[in-house]
Amino acid sequence: MMRLxxxxxxxxxxxxxxxxxxxxxxxAVEDRKAIPGDPAAxxxxxxxxxxxxxxxxxPVAVSPLKDPGNILSKRSIYFDYDSNLVKxxxxxxxxxHARYLxxxxxxxxKIEGNADERGSREYNLALGQRRAEGxxxxxxxxxxxxGQIETxxxxxxxxxxxxxxxxxxxxxxxxxxxxxGE
Amino acid sequence: MSGARSFGLGAVLTxxxxxxxxGKFLDxxxxxxxxxxxxxxxxxxxxxxxxxxxxxxxTGASQFPVAVVPFRAEDGLAQKITPVIAADLARSGLFRxxxxxxxxxxxxxxxxxxxxxxxxxxxxxxVIGSVSQLPDGRYDVRFRLMDAVKQTxxxxxxxxxxxxxxxxxxxxxxxxxxxxxxxxAGVFATRITYVVKRxxxxxxxxxxxxxxxxxxxxxxxxxxxxxxxxxxxxxxAYVSFEQRKPVVYVQSLTAGSRxxxxxxxxxxxxxAWSPDGRRLAVTLTKDGASQLYLINTDGSGVERLTxxxxxxxxxxxxxxxxxLIFTSDRGGSPQIYRVPVTGGQPERLTFExxxxxxxxxxxxxxxxxxxxxxxxxxNVAVQDFATRQxxxxxxxxxxxxxxxAPNGKLILYATEVSGRGILSAVSSDGRVKxxxxxxxxxxxxxxxxxxxxx
Numbered sequence: 023m024m025r026l027x028x029x030x031x032x033x034x035x036x037x038x039x040x041x042x043x044x045x046x047x048x049x050a051v052e053d054r055k056a057i058p059g060d061p062a063a064x065x066x067x068x069x070x071x072x073x074x075x076x077x078x079x080x081p082v083a084v085s086p087l088k089d090p091g092n093i094l095s096k097r098s099i100y101f102d103y104d105s106n107l108v109k110x111x112x113x114x115x116x117x118x119h120a121r122y123l124x125x126x127x128x129x130x131x132k133i134e135g136n137a138d139e140r141g142s143r144e145y146n147l148a149l150g151q152r153r154a155e156g157x158x159x160x161x162x163x164x165x166x167x168x169g170q171i172e173t174x175x176x177x178x179x180x181x182x183x184x185x186x187x188x189x190x191x192x193x194x195x196x197x198x199x200x201x202x203g204e
Numbered sequence: 205m206s207g208a209r210s211f212g213l214g215a216v217l218t219x220x221x222x223x224x225x226x227g228k229f230l231d232x233x234x235x236x237x238x239x240x241x242x243x244x245x246x247x248x249x250x251x252x253x254x255x256x257x258x259x260x261x262x263t264g265a266s267q268f269p270v271a272v273v274p275f276r277a278e279d280g281l282a283q284k285i286t287p288v289i290a291a292d293l294a295r296s297g298l299f300r301x302x303x304x305x306x307x308x309x310x311x312x313x314x315x316x317x318x319x320x321x322x323x324x325x326x327x328x329x330x331v332i333g334s335v336s337q338l339p340d341g342r343y344d345v346r347f348r349l350m351d352a353v354k355q356t357x358x359x360x361x362x363x364x365x366x367x368x369x370x371x372x373x374x375x376x377x378x379x380x381x382x383x384x385x386x387x388x389a390g391v392f393a394t395r396i397t398y399v400v401k402r403x404x405x406x407x408x409x410x411x412x413x414x415x416x417x418x419x420x421x422x423x424x425x426x427x428x429x430x431x432x433x434x435x436x437x438x439x440x441a442y443v444s445f446e447q448r449k450p451v452v453y454v455q456s457l458t459a460g461s462r463x464x465x466x467x468x469x470x471x472x473x474x475x476a477w478s479p480d481g482r483r484l485a486v487t488l489t490k491d492g493a494s495q496l497y498l499i500n501t502d503g504s505g506v507e508r509l510t511x512x513x514x515x516x517x518x519x520x521x522x523x524x525x526x527x528l529i530f531t532s533d534r535g536g537s538p539q540i541y542r543v544p545v546t547g548g549q550p551e552r553l554t555f556e557x558x559x560x561x562x563x564x565x566x567x568x569x570x571x572x573x574x575x576x577x578x579x580x581x582x583n584v585a586v587q588d589f590a591t592r593q594x595x596x597x598x599x600x601x602x603x604x605x606x607x608x609a610p611n612g613k614l615i616l617y618a619t620e621v622s623g624r625g626i627l628s629a630v631s632s633d634g635r636v637k638x639x640x641x642x643x644x645x646x647x648x649x650x651x652x653x654x655x656x657x658x
Contacts, residue, residue, distance in 0.1 A: 141561060145517060
């Protein structure tokens with residue numbers, strides 16, 4: 023298990039690096055915009071002996087959290103009915119976020135648990151909480167610190183899908199990862 | 205008969221709104237909050253119309269035949285008295301309303317009542333009365349309940365009320381009639397609370413038990429759940445998600461001010477009042493699992509009550525304040541348990557079925573109502589503490605959040621008709637059902653308020 027997680031992590035990190043590099047290449051070559059309000063940059067004056075050249079705009083790195091090609095952009099973990107067991111297909115997502123938290127000690131997140139609409143609202147709130155807790159515990163085992171993660175629950179109050187059958191319900195039994203500041 | 209009694213609604217719902225108390229946690233999640241547009245707006249002006257329409261299904265085992273004669277001079281009032289009395293009595297399912305029309309002259313005083321004539325119509329009791337305006341603008345409303353068989357007066361009372369309290373006077377009269385004829389306290393002058401969802405907007409409302417005078421005490425673009433009345437009926441505790449997590453608030457209905465009383469790390473929910481109004485039982489997750497805690501109503505004095513690794517939630521105090529009943533899945537499926545407020549080993553109460561949730565004590569403490577899943581249906585049930593006998597009272601699809609009326613005779617709950625949330629009430633013997641439907645939107649999370657203070 024650990025070995026599988028580690029290899030997934032390596033892949034995730036490689037994917038993240040590749041993405042960042044590509045975006046920096048693209049930005050550096052084409053942008054020739056001058057700094058606004060700087061006369062020296064805008065129009066060199068040869069008779070003074072001064073020379074100048076436009077400064078390129080610094081490339082803005084796309085946050086790996088926002089990059090659709092990065093596993094960190096995946097934020098939802100889905101669960102079976104009345105279950106808080108994390109299914110194998112979602113473990114790489116959790117591992118990637120745990121690694122991100124470990125590498126970014128100042129980063130903080132909420133894990134928001136949700137439940138489908140069947141049954142008591144308060145009991146569903148507790149079910150959603152238990153799902154969020156399950157994800158938190160897994161992240162802490164993988165290196166995230168306790169103070170970085172708050173688990174809360176919306177119970178059945180914020181369904182992603184509102185029809186009254188399983189094709190909606192499965193989408194509502196989930197935990198969502200939301201970083202502070204998002 | 206005691207004399208004059210001056211009147212004023214004990215609780216005035218105000219439009220004031222005080223924001224949540226700031227604290228360390230708020231600072232931490234400040235950036236979260238910035239991203240969330242939460243509209244917590246002011247209460248709306250009181251609506252004069254009924255927000256809820258009531259439909260009655262079924263009748264009591266026996267119905268007492270009663271005639272309500274229009275009061276002298278009530279035609280001139282903005283709010284007639286006797287139609288409200290008659291509607292209250294009819295809604296209970298325990299009375300058969302006898303036609304009071306076509307009697308000439310219309311009786312307003314005891315000596316004008318021809319008892320034989322009323323008996324011939326089938327009435328065993330006759331309600332008569334009159335209205336007159338006082339020099340200060342208030343109204344003098346007096347009524348008498350006459351026994352048409354014994355030809356005596358069963359009750360009589362005079363109220364002095366402002367124009368805007370005439371419905372309340374009518375409910376008080378209906379309560380007295382109900383009490384004299386059934387031996388139980390009436391609950392017509394009580395109030396209910398519930399949440400209306402219209403699109404993405406949530407409104408916590410308080411209304412008279414007949415659905416009139418609905419007032420919004422909190423409006424938000426984030427969910428509101430689990431409102432609970434304080435024992436004296438002047439405060440509501442509830443759960444609001446406006447901080448992008450469940451937080452328990454206590455709001456004064458008289459001052460309109462409110463305070464976040466449980467806003468700990470994690471989720472805060474399921475508030476329940478102790479009978480003395482000093483403590484709240486809540487579900488907190490600050491130590492991991494959803495567990496029961498006791499706190500003071502200002503949020504201080506946090507004390508953990510249950511210690512399981514399972515879900516413990518939906519606490520409810522016994523009327524004597526000594527026990528809490530709650531939902532727990534410590535045995536593998538959600539069931540009802542009981543624990544002393546001083547702590548200790550919880551005792552399992554429900555054994556039928558694999559899903560029993562949302563327990564609430566009856567006012568006499570002898571039974572509790574809860575929701576039982578039967579197949580894919582969720583129904584209102586009642587279990588007797590002594591005999592452990594369970595009676596399922598409803599046969600609908602998705603019933604939730606049952607609570608007893610303060611006289612123990614009715615249970616208010618949320619249900620769904622054609623995909624829309626409505627409120628219903630069922631008599632505790634299961635015979636009479638009332639449906640309360642809102643003009644628009646989903647109605648859910650009802651709770652029946654306490655009896656007004658005498």
